[in-house]
Amino acid sequence: MSDAIIVARHLSHTYQSGPLQKAALIDVSLEIERGSCVAIIGFNGSGKTTLVQHFNGLLRPSEGTIIVDGIDVGAGNVDLRALRQRVGMLFQFPEGQLFGRTVFADISFGPRRMNLSRREIRTRVLEALEAVGLPHHEYAWRSPFDLSGGQMRRVALAGVLAMRPSILVLDEPTVGLDASGREEFYSYLGRIRREQGVTIVLVSHDMAEVSSLADQLFVMYEGRQVMEGSPRTIFAQGEQLRQWKLAPPPLSELLALLRRRGLAIPSDTFTLDEAFSVLQHSAQKSL
């Protein structure tokens, strides 16, 4: 019944440099639902970036298979061009990849290479700008280098969106942005997902940050997938997360401390509202 857009089966990847081998990905199996938003979480070197680089064929599996939107990435005759149009990828610090003289020129670079009509290119660029909250009449003809860091990052995102991908992979998309820049970025991402039905894959080492957006989290550690589940079930793990060098969100930490002090708090308490009502209730009982 499920409609998986990405399916990995026993996927392994070994980097080879001279005589040295390094297993970066070990026997990973996962499915990502079409139209969902998932996050791949892990400490530095856990293999999360290696994993998503298989999604658009930047890397090929050493062992196992990976099927992305019907395309077998490991196949010898794989059409990488088609694959990369379907899988848009935004790397870390994408503002470093802007190069156009104007915002319009930068965003239209991808569509222009897809042999589209000028009219179609224009439509796509304007739509993409709209989607990331930069009105075209104000931004299209400015130099991307005069924008703030958060705006530059949104221009980079628009450049990927203009290719109309069915999957959007974002590697640490908000590192270096402040709280408001981050919230802004996520709100546009949420809107793109709702309005365009794009499947979104986030890569992050900060689970608290992505939990509001993602339906499903995959936790990676030392090349293996060690856990999979909703943010709610994964945050309930508390101490276990520290073993994988991940910081539990501050609220989960507080609840864990309270449990250790003998307060009965259901293990799936997750949001601020839930914590509030549980604590208010228990306080009334103890009075």
Added chain:
Amino acid sequence: MSKPSLIDIQHISYAYPASKGKKGETQPVAALREVNLQVRQGEYLVVLGHNGSGKSTLARHCNALLLPDDGRVLVSGLDTRDTSKQRTIRERVGIIFQNPDNQIIATVVEDDVAWALAVRGLPAAVIRERVDAAMAAVGITQLRQLPPHKLSGGQRQRVAIAGMLALRPQCIIADEATAMLDPLSRQEITLLLHQLNQEHGLTIIQVTHLLEEAALAQRVAVMEQGRIVLEGPPATIFADLERLRALKLAIPDPVELADRLRRAGMMLSPTAVTVEAIAEEIIP
């Protein structure tokens, strides 16, 4: 109680020259307006503010990287505008920045820590002793022979801090030094700064946009549009969450939760701003 000011910032204003306007015209952008701040020897001060509030500009005035247009900055009595004193000032007050890679030079950790000492022509034995002490203080002794690119972001930030410590400064300014790190390394670096403050009596100025990093400070100054708009111990600053939200600062969930419980009638001390302290208040 009245320790002398290590850094005495007196009514400084500063505008960045020639920021490019839309059509190439240049107009100065006021980054600091009439800022007054005294930092005592041995203090742990956190300067909070969102991007563009002026907090980094202020930090750069503390060791003469920037010089005020108006007013003056004294570092243990030395005026930062006096070019003959700037070298001394920068030895007393060091800054570490957001990206450790921008200040790592050498190919091996211990060489990098020794760099500034070697440049100053200190005797080899002194360099050895200071480098060892600095690496021990930040916990990177076991990494001494590694090339920096093999280290994690948090470890590289430690290397940058050690390089500064080797100069035996009186004050370290951490300018968004945790912004590029993962959450665990972020907590570790903040912890390290506190440790250096308590065990070595180092004055620390931590510049950040994260409220949770201010929880353990002795004093917090909040900046907005080039001015200090709030100042006091964390408990006072954290008491008005609405104000902090208006200043575009994200409120940590546990602090928000404690605030809501307090308003619902629970007796929680407003001085509890860390996760541990809040838990202690809820269940004594």
